[in-house]
Amino acid sequence: MIKRIEPEVTDKFRKDPDQENFLARLNHILAPHQEEDYIDNLPERFPTVHVIGAPRSGTTLLTQVLAAHTNIGYINNLIAAFWKAPVYGIRLSAQVVPRNIGSSYQSEFGRTKGIQEPHEFGYFWSELLDYQEMREPEEEKNIDWERVRLIFTNMTRAYGGPILFKSLLLAWHIPQMQMILPKTRWLHIRRDPIQNSLSLLRFRHQFLGSVEKWGSLKPKEYEWLANKPYWEQVAGQVYFLEKRYREQLKQIPKENILSLTYEELCNSPGEAIKNALRMINRQGASVSLSSSPPDRFKIQKYDLHNEPDSDKIMTAWVKLNQEFGQLD
Numbered sequence: 001m002i003k004r005i006e007p008e009v010t011d012k013f014r015k016d017p018d019q020e021n022f023l024a025r026l027n028h029i030l031a032p033h034q035e036e037d038y039i040d041n042l043p044e045r046f047p048t049v050h051v052i053g054a055p056r057s058g059t060t061l062l063t064q065v066l067a068a069h070t071n072i073g074y075i076n077n078l079i080a081a082f083w084k085a086p087v088y089g090i091r092l093s094a095q096v097v098p099r100n101i102g103s104s105y106q107s108e109f110g111r112t113k114g115i116q117e118p119h120e121f122g123y124f125w126s127e128l129l130d131y132q133e134m135r136e137p138e139e140e141k142n143i144d145w146e147r148v149r150l151i152f153t154n155m156t157r158a159y160g161g162p163i164l165f166k167s168l169l170l171a172w173h174i175p176q177m178q179m180i181l182p183k184t185r186w187l188h189i190r191r192d193p194i195q196n197s198l199s200l201l202r203f204r205h206q207f208l209g210s211v212e213k214w215g216s217l218k219p220k221e222y223e224w225l226a227n228k229p230y231w232e233q234v235a236g237q238v239y240f241l242e243k244r245y246r247e248q249l250k251q252i253p254k255e256n257i258l259s260l261t262y263e264e265l266c267n268s269p270g271e272a273i274k275n276a277l278r279m280i281n282r283q284g285a286s287v288s289l290s291s292s293p294p295d296r297f298k299i300q301k302y303d304l305h306n307e308p309d310s311d312k313i314m315t316a317w318v319k320l321n322q323e324f325g326q327l328d
Helices: 015-038 059-070 086-096 123-127 147-157 173-178 193-208 224-227 230-247 262-266 268-283 310-324
Strands: 048-052 163-166 186-189 257-261
Touching: 015 230, 048 059, 048 147, 059 163, 059 186, 059 230, 059 262, 059 268, 086 147, 123 147, 147 163, 147 173, 147 193, 186 230, 186 262, 193 230, 193 310, 230 310, 257 262, 257 268, 257 310, 262 268
Parallel strands: 048 163, 048 186, 186 257
Antiparallel strands: none
16 A cells, blocks of 8 residues: 555664554545545645755755754654645644654664654655656656645645655656745755765665665666666766756746755754745745754764775766766
């Protein structure tokens, strides 16, 4: 009953099949009741806010910082269990999950622990956008955008305000989302590409068990990259995802976008929050600071002199910029 094709992962990160089946059955039972409860033709009163970026670029940390230190709604680990009945999840969470209790700022390759911590809501996105795997389509998918509007306006109504999402698959459909819900906001985080690529290699090794296995999002150039050495694959993965994000963001109003780097977020979380709130509140929303963030976070940085693949990744990045266009 779960459409998404899951990758083979190491034992530490393998999901409990009994628990997954239980949640799938629960969602199957709740889904028709949720459908009956959706209210048609709601206005877009509040924006949805979407964190986008290449895998291992800082998307999870940015989501945690905003969720922990503002009063914005977000998808926590409880709500995520209700991917076919998200409004029920929101309403249940409002009753049992305390707000403003902070964050551990810990995660393991995007997975967080603790009922109040943010979740990427992967099953929801796969279901809503009809993705079986995390692969960019060659052409624009035939997505039911009116249904997308229906669900998001009902979710923000349940929260009574804007909602923050970590939106991996939606990042391939930025102009379409902006058209159907004009108040949509985008938080685009980037990381030094060499550091980003090295982190992807660590993800492959620890999460998937081998640097030879592809992990996470697949750009349109996946088939071409799949025949390359692994160090060219991770460099190409970062390059082509970033290239696509920038191409799409150019098609929507600049005032709906905040771009920042992982390094900027770590050096000044408070400034990142202030800039995000300014953008989110531009059209009448009222998200505010709820607690003071840490002064800074330690930047997770690889020592290039001690990383055997760093020179090869740097060479691959230079070639990509030369062949396909310079990315700043």
